[in-house]
Amino acid sequence: MSNYHPLTEAQAIAYARQIPQLFQPGSELSSQEIGDGNLNLVFRITEAGTGKSIIIKQALPYAKVVGESWPLTLDRARIESEALMIEEALCPDLVPHVYAYDADLALTVMEDLSDHVIMRRGLIERNQYPLFAEHIGRFLAHTLFFTSDLGKNQQEKKLQQGRFINPELCKITEDLIFDDPYRNSDNNNIEAHIRDAAEALWNDSELHLEVAILRNKFLTQSQALLHGDLHTGSIFIKPDSTKVIDPEFAYYGPMGFDIGAVLANLLLNYASQEGWSQDEESRSAYRAYLIQTVKDVWTHFEANFRALWNERGVDRVFATPGYQDYFVANLLRDTVGFTGAKMVRRVVGLAHVADIDKIEDAAARERAQRLALRIGTIAIRTNRQVNSIDELIALATQAVERGFAL
Amino acid sequence: MSNYHPLTEAQAIAYARQIPQLFQPGSELSSQEIGDGNLNLVFRITEAGTGKSIIIKQALPYAKVVGESWPLTLDRARIESEALMIEEALCPDLVPHVYAYDADLALTVMEDLSDHVIMRRGLIERNQYPLFAEHIGRFLAHTLFFTSDLGKNQQEKKLQQGRFINPELCKITEDLIFDDPYRNSDNNNIEAHIRDAAEALWNDSELHLEVAILRNKFLTQSQALLHGDLHTGSIFIKPDSTKVIDPEFAYYGPMGFDIGAVLANLLLNYASQEGWSQDEESRSAYRAYLIQTVKDVWTHFEANFRALWNERGVDRVFATPGYQDYFVANLLRDTVGFTGAKMVRRVVGLAHVADIDKIEDAAARERAQRLALRIGTIAIRTNRQVNSIDELIALATQAVERGFAL
Structure with missing residues (x-):
């Protein structure tokens, strides 16, 4: 990585210009750095004549969170670009296209998705995305199935696992999700x-x-290549399109962790509805939409996953009668457990969600926080007994109905 | 690996001579190739004046089993030597010392253990090894604990896991243990x-x-760096010493697989006692020794493992009350399941054990085979319900008592 240096906006333009077949030779290009500066530089390069634009995402050699800064491997740019390319091969409509990856500069050149919005913002604005559940259910089924021993040759899977040993970013998860929230850290x-x-x-x-x-x-179950950070801030969306971005936490882990990340962030928004001023009817209607989406994500995932298993499985042994049901039942339990863990950390851990934190009224914010904690802790507590996605939905709706002992 | 070539006996002497501080300069060395030629060349180099000897083990680029030959990675020599060195750092008295490893020639220079015998042969000769259970229980506890997330920093564990991606040798296990025996292969x-x-x-x-x-x-549970092939043919023994050899199948997998390998091979010998001519009393006595050893191996393992957990654990979260009991209970179940799987494959799969195959009387050999299959299948069938090592022992003794429906 000896040639690494953070690009300026002018250097980003020069870099984009030398990528073949991206822009017209000699055309006028402008560059804007639109990242938040905490982990990465993000340049949008736009061609004046055509309006065509691309993104250059460059990893910074440190992470800044809440004012603190610590060194962070540049290899995460390789992991991100390789994961995006694997995902694109499996679900071409559901991730941004990667034009180029540069190991020396730790950067990825990819499709600009600025006609989409970050899904977290879309949910905060109470938009509905009727295609989302099908899209993300299919994304989860295809990426998890085809990178696992079910859908990938076992020896190729092991070699791929060796390319996604991701200790530094895994440690962030190990600490912030599975440790700190449960002690005075x-x-x-x-x-x-x-x-x-x-x-x-x-x-x-x-x-x-x-x-x-x-x-x-999370530490030992090497089932599939996970996205590893699949919250609604890692999803670009518009009514007819869903794009999953930012897989820099990718590693081989338990499938339920990715599914749970999606469900947790839907339920965090569900909890946050406590705090957004609106009449009770529209609040209930939006919650009904969210809860239906939770159910539909799982249902689409399960239907896709079982169909792949039946039609595209590479493993004779795993066609054993009863094994698929056993596997899916355990996967649902893991999913519910990880859903809970991801909700709790977003209320008391280091990194919160805007869905709840941006509620201005303190009492309403507190209600949302307590509701999220209640749903999250019950999900964790009961995960190993769950037999149906309806049980997760019931515990979420009952948590609302019961009200709060403040 | 471009400089690779199989050594001749003369070349093995020349190679040994240039290793510093091994032999006296100019001393007379003799070389004997003592391997079985199926997977590796094994040279014993002896110094005439002192009687001092060492072993050079060189991987061959193919495997020969039952007349068939297929290519096999030379990287297994690296895996074997690295695993031996990791094990030696944890249990210096229980593995041969490694003097040198040569990546180009895919060879390891190690301590000669010719004063020991292969344990399988020792058991066939009905010898008893009163220190074995303590030795192997300690070996299992230390190697499994200190390479897992319990006893090793989680990030270092991941990096080490990346050095033990071992697809080719894992595939042998995946096929020969977990697939072929259960179909007409x-x-x-x-x-x-x-x-x-x-x-x-x-x-x-x-x-x-x-x-x-x-x-x-076996495919997905990356708990610890396993030996991966810990049968009684991978153990050199004498009354006061136990040495574990041949960890070329080493990879990150489920702990119970190694423990089960030991127990399975004790129980295969237990089954084989059907076939060795002896009076009923001495047969029962030797079986009692073997069954006590099964119990003692688990007991020593568990005591060592829990002590390490309590005294040397690196993970705060895993000190959670109840978690150690939960972990050990599941580990016992895995152990019983893998014990069963390793017994079945040695009766109907590709590679058998001499304990049973060398019984000359066909009817007696058949009784031993059926007994091994009975113990193995019951262990597999019941593994997820087992709560105590005594249950494995009971099913083995009851299988003998019930006799055979031939």
Whole structure:
């Protein structure tokens, strides 16, 4: 990586210009750095004559979160670009196209998706995306199935796993999701008005056992190449299109972790509806949309996954009668557990979600936080007993109906 | 690997001579190739004046089994030497010392253990090894604990896992242990007199489901750096010393696979006692020794493993109350399942064990085969319900008591 240097906007233009067949020779290009500067530089390069644009995403050699800065491997740019290309081969309509990857500069040149919005913002604005559940269910089924021992030759899978050993980014997850929220850690970010609820998490040994079991799965269960950070901030969306971005946390892990990330972020928005001023009827209607989406994501995932298993499975042994049902049942349980873990960390851990944090009214924000914690902790506590996605939906709706003991 | 060539005996002497501080300069060295020629060349180099000897083990670029030959990666020599060095750092008394490793020639120079015997032969001769259970229990506990997320920094573990992606040798296990025995495969090696029992395996869908679950664990559960082939032919022994050799199948997999390999080979010898002419009393006595050893291996393993967990654990989360018991209970179940799978494959699969195959009397050999299959299949069938090592012992002793329906 000795040639690495962060690009200026002018250098980004020069870099884009030398990629074959991207822009017209000699055309006027403009560059704008649109990243948040915490982890990556993100340049949008636009061709004046045609309006055509592309994105250059360059990894920075450090991470900045809440003012702190620590070194972070540039190899994550390779992981991100390779994962995007694997995903594109499996679901060409559901990820941005990668034009080029440069190992020295730790950058990826990819399709510009600025006609889409970040899904988290779309949900905060209470938009509905009727195609999303089918899209993401298919994305999850195809990426998880075809990178696992079910859909990929076992020896090729092992070699691919060797390319996605991702210790530094995995450690962020291991700490921020499966450790800090359950103890009095400096990494936590806890609003004073829910301090009691956070302390209850720290003292709940039944919950800790389930979190330890989930953490062990994250550490040791090499089922499939995960996206690894599939929240609604990693999804670009518009009514007719869904694009999954930012797979820099990709590694071989438990399938339920990716599915749970999607469901958790839908349910975090579900909890956040406490806080957005609207009449009760439209609040209920939007919640009904979200809860239906939770169900539909799982249903589309399961239908796609089982169809792939039946039609495209590469493993004779896994065609054993009963094994698919056994596998899917366990996968649902993992999914519910990871859903819960990802909800809890977004309320008391280091990184929150705008769905809840941007609620201005403190009492309403607190209601949303407590609701998210309630859904999350029940999901964690019950994950190993769940037999149907309807049980996750029931616990979420019942958590709303029961109200709050503030 | 472009400089690779199989050594002659003279070249082996020349190679040994240039290793510093091994032999006296100019001393007379003799070389003898003592391997079986199927996978590796094994040279013993002896110094005439001192009697000092060492072993040079060189991988061949193919495997020969039952007359067939197929190409096999030379990288297994690296895996073997690295695994030996990791094991030596953890249990210096329980593996041969490695003097040198040569990547170009795919060879390892190591301690000569010719004062030991291969344990399988020792058991066939009905020797008893009172220190073995403590030795192997400690070996298993230390190697499995300190290479797992329990005893090794999680990020270093991931990097080490990346050095032990071992697709070719894993495939041998995936096929020969978890696939072929359960179908009419050309790879099987089935004596005509137990054809009915083999066919019963092929048609037992309940058994197939358990085997699929075990196979999935072998494929995806990256708990610890396994030896990967820990049968009694991979153990050199004498009354006061145990040395584990040949870790070329090493990879990150489920801990129970290594423990099960040890127990399975003790129980295969237990089954083979049907066939060795001796009075009933000495047969029972030797069986009692073997069954006590099965129990002691698990007991020593568990005691060491729990002590390491309590005293040397690196992971705060895994100190959660109840988690160790949960982990050990599941590990025992995995162990019983893998024990069963490793017994079945040694009766109907490609590679058998001399304990049984060398029984000359066909009727007695058949009794031993059926007994091994009975113990193995019950272990597989019940593995997920087992709560104590005594249950494995009970099923083995009851299988003998019940006799045979030939």
